[in-house]
Amino acid sequence: MQKCTYCGKGQCKNGMPSVHALDVRDGEVVQAHFVCEAMAEQLGILAPKPTSLPIASEIFDTLLDEAQKHVKAQAPAAARPSAARPTETSCPACALTLGAFKQRGRLGCPRCYQVFRPHVVALLERVHDATAHRGRFPGRTVRKAPDPIDLTELRNRLSQAIAAEQYEEASRLRDRLRKITGGTEGDEE
């Protein structure tokens, strides 16, 4: 059975590498690689399978994590984690899966609100006919919540900063977004 060029295993569903990567030089193929799906995702050859609609902050987290790993670790490929990516979205803080949330209707921890954000927002719209808090803040009697448009703008600016590889600006925007939306988003695991 064909093994993955990088991890030496076959980690895709069929038990064998399913990604065919080619080194091309001057328009000619100089080398062919057989890569399993899990490794292809880790190497950035294959985009991770989206299990829910990605939001800008999640995309940013993935990109930033990759960038930080690249800068900090500079580790050889063999040292990279080889665990397969879970096929279902789950909360990194409490391990609650999307399926369990849908089944029980209960979230596992404060961070779940961000992890399952698209599903939570859809549910809030149905249940409350609203998606944003308009009430009091801890320690303060009543303060107007930020307009949701501000958050959308913030996310757009974040996406633009990532696209332009302005990581310092992106980091600042991310911190601001995290502060507004819960403060736990994107913590290092």
Place this chain on the structure above:
Amino acid sequence: MSEGLRIPGPQDLGEWLRPDGPDHDIALCTRVRFARNVEGYRFSPLLERDEARDLCSFVTQQVVQSDLGARLRIVDLTSLRPLQREILVERHLISRDHANAERPRAMARDDAERVSLMINEEDHLRSQVFRAGFRVQEAYAAAEDLDDRLIAHIPLAFSEEFGFLTSCPTNVGTGLRLSVMLHLPGMVWAEDLEDAANTCQKLFLAVRGLYGEGSRALGDFYQVSNQVTLGRPEAQLVEDVTMAVQHLIEWERRDRDALLCREARARTMDRVYRALGTLQNAFILSSEECLNNLSAVRFGVQQGIVPDLTLGDLNRILLLSQPAHLQEIHGKRLEAADRDALRADLVRQILREAKARGAESRGEDSEPGKLAEGQA
């Protein structure tokens, strides 16, 4: 059967059944509840036992160290017998889920039963404030004050976008649930309740039975509460519930008056006095039969057509005829059949005492063994 039960007096009713609040002829009690979670912990249903113990210990310590410590008594629910926990449920101080859960959990209450905290219920902390009668604004102000005191000592899971984060997204945002318990026999008998419930639903308010499940609430007791907790400021929720309850109270009064007019009167009087007769004479009373007859008699007392009895007497029956209170009075666990017999004893005794009290106030000789006559 013992006719001399040691029955707790009116002073033991607790705030929610104190019969002197505004509009108490219809509104039993107002309850305001905030759902809160402590930052840094998973929500209660996912906590391991050690984490749950740690959470309970942290929250109770913070309560003790706050200025609430002197007012509130903290109770470790795992240290109570099941019957003692059921009593707290029947007094509305904790939820049935909180009583029956297996995880480490606690509660705190004040002596007047105007405040209770549920610790490690579905959310880490649910604070409740009770006020007799229809007092949404006042109960809310007290609950907000309590919440502020707790927030000053406990870091909470909060997001500026979604508000106070809760285990169930149906409570997120304000985490606020305002409820008014109403007795609505007029609307039930006039078959107006469905229309009223539909109207409330359009205002994002829920109308649920206070006792029993399903379409018909036992004893015609209903709870009106806000259905949404997100996207509206607390003041608006207070206003919505207040406005809807005012409307329901007026509607109920109109229906009650109509039930005592012309040809409807005889039928209504018959209904009230048959119920009184059953309560005065029955030797076996199930919970359902007791509540439904109490409703008719309560209607009669509120409309001034049943002498001697007061809402205080009826509230005592309402509270003490519940299974756990009956068993506490008796001093041990009882099977359902024995409870039904004891319930009938208790009801007869309280009604007899009320009749004797009424006779005494009129300067008549009371005959404790004689049945009360239903005189319209």
